[in-house]
Amino acid sequence: MTETSLHTLEDEIAQGPHDAGFGDFFALLKPRVMTLVVFTAAVGLLAAPIGLHWIEAIAAILFIAIGAGASGALNMWWDADIDAVMKRTAKRPIPSGRVDPQDALNLGLGLSGFSVVMLGLAANWLAAGLLAFTIFFYAVVYSMWLKRSTPQNIVIGGAAGAFPPMIGWVAATGSVSVESVLMFALIFMWTPPHFWALALFMRSDYDDAGVPMLTVTHGRRATRVHILAYTVILAVLAVAAAFTGIGGPIYLAVAVVCNAIFLRDAVKIWRRDEDMSEVDNFKIEKSFFRFSLFYLFAHFTAILIEALIPGSVWAALGMGVWA
Amino acid sequence: MSFASEHEMHKRRKGRNMGVALCLVAFIALMFALTTVKIRDSGPVEGFDHAPRASALPATEGEG
Numbered sequence: 001m002t003e004t005s006l007h008t009l010e011d012e013i014a015q016g017p018h019d020a021g022f023g024d025f026f027a028l029l030k031p032r033v034m035t036l037v038v039f040t041a042a043v044g045l046l047a048a049p050i051g052l053h054w055i056e057a058i059a060a061i062l063f064i065a066i067g068a069g070a071s072g073a074l075n076m077w078w079d080a081d082i083d084a085v086m087k088r089t090a091k092r093p094i095p096s097g098r099v100d101p102q103d104a105l106n107l108g109l110g111l112s113g114f115s116v117v118m119l120g121l122a123a124n125w126l127a128a129g130l131l132a133f134t135i136f137f138y139a140v141v142y143s144m145w146l147k148r149s150t151p152q153n154i155v156i157g158g159a160a161g162a163f164p165p166m167i168g169w170v171a172a173t174g175s176v177s178v179e180s181v182l183m184f185a186l187i188f189m190w191t192p193p194h195f196w197a198l199a200l201f202m203r204s205d206y207d208d209a210g211v212p213m214l215t216v217t218h219g220r221r222a223t224r225v226h227i228l229a230y231t232v233i234l235a236v237l238a239v240a241a242a243f244t245g246i247g248g249p250i251y252l253a254v255a256v257v258c259n260a261i262f263l264r265d266a267v268k269i270w271r272r273d274e275d276m277s278e279v280d281n282f283k284i285e286k287s288f289f290r291f292s293l294f295y296l297f298a299h300f301t302a303i304l305i306e307a308l309i310p311g312s313v314w315a316a317l318g319m320g321v322w323a
Numbered sequence: 324m325s326f327a328s329e330h331e332m333h334k335r336r337k338g339r340n341m342g343v344a345l346c347l348v349a350f351i352a353l354m355f356a357l358t359t360v361k362i363r364d365s366g367p368v369e370g371f372d373h374a375p376r377a378s379a380l381p382a383t384e385g386e387g
Contacts, residue, residue, distance in 0.1 A: 021335040022342030053364065055356045062353070122357055 024098045025107060028076055029069025036296070037068040037164045043300045044168030044183055047246060047307035052123070052172050059122040060171040064164055067115035067131045071160070073108035074139035077101055079147070082209040088202055108139070123171035130170055134163040148210075151217040158191030159184075165300070179245045183303065186241065189234040190296055193227045193266065197289040200224070200269075201282035224270045227288075231266035235259035238299060248306035249319055255302070258295050265291065 041064045045057055052060065076083065076094055084095035093099035112135050120128030142157030150156075162184045169180035199206055199215045200223060206213040214223045238259050242252035265288040277285060 019332055019335060020339070022339040025339075026342075053360045055353075055360045059353055059357050 020093065020099045020103065024093045025103075027093050028073040028099060028104050028107060029066075029111075030072030030076075031069075033072055033161075034065050034069050036161075038065045039297070040183070040187065040300055041065070041164040041168035043304045043307075044165030044180060045172050046168075047179070047183075047303055048169045048172035050173045056122055057172075060119060060127070061168065063115045063119040063122060064131060064167050064171070066111055067119065067135055068164065070108050070111035070115055071135040071138040073104050073111065074135070075143045077104040077108055078139070078143045080104075082148075082211060085209045086202075086205040088205055112139075119167075119171070124174050126174060126176075127167050127171040130163060130167045134160055134167065137163075148212065151212050151214045153212070154195045154214075155192050158188050158195075161191055162187035177245075182237075182241050182244055182246055183300075185237055186234075186299060187296065189230060189237055190292065192230045193234065193262075194289065194292040196223050196227050196230075197269070197285050197292065200277070200285045201289070220274060224272070228266045228270040231262055235263050246303050246306065248302075248309065248314065250309075251299070251302040251306050253302075254298050258298050261291060262288075262295055 038061055041061050042057075045052065045060060051057075076092055079089075080092075080094040080101055083089035083092050089095065094101055094104055112132075116128050116132045116135070119131050138157070138160035142153065142160055146153040146157050165183035165187070166176065166180040169183070170176055196214060199213045200220065203215060203220075207216055214226060218226075238255045239252070241247050242249075242255055247255075265284060268284045269288060272284060
């Protein structure tokens, strides 16, 4: 081994943290968020009246998930400075030094282009256009613009997370319809109370990072009021959806039970003040946040079940309104 | 100065290369399956070899 090559190897070893493994790059794609994207996109695709061949369906869902992951990588690249400050995000690949920011940007841009083109080829170009818009919305509109400039960041930025079921639906049908808009609306209205509950108990994080969350700009009392207001609107929307094309008796039962629990906890959060929350270490806020994850899963599972049950079954049971 | 035959850095690189290789193989398999489905869904394909294409033959008298 020559002296030069020895030095090169030594230098590379010294740069160990930048020599990322496969798992570090995969972590850039926010795999937990991708799981939710895969699930909601799959429901949107399977609930559509027009079926795709199963290989086309798998390909479409995969490329939607890769697009979501790409936007996650772009978000991590842009937000590396505030991720380093926040306890919840400090161990992400860039702030922890495992991935070079330039590599994250390259991966995000590369996978964005790849996923959009491949979805266009596998399904159709309207779905691909929607995916491109979603990536742009999350990476540019939300991450670069809204997140650091307005307390409405979560409200408007939530649209990015609401698009996957609509893209799944469009991948199957080739058009946007009322049903896909309803699935979009469900996630769109669910996002603010979900994140505001998180902001209530991860309180120092957003303060330290200077992110203008509602808790920081309007105070914690106003955040509690907002959680209740959005939960009420969400409950009305979620239950009303039972009487549309994506609904049915099973969905109605799930929506009534889940929204009753969600509303009850939102009222509890609204009635509490900071002292009460401190005493039990934000028990209600944490349980509201955890339940919100189940809430979304339950609603979309119910939509999927309704789509799989033929309308004739409900007609035979005397529930012709859902036939 | 000596280096262990399998330094942690080498392990990491090997893992990364294996991951990329598996992704490429999976992508090729998916493309093959997707192409097969797309071609099958596009209807019967007329070839230029072995058999004349019915649609390319000149119309004969009596056909209507």
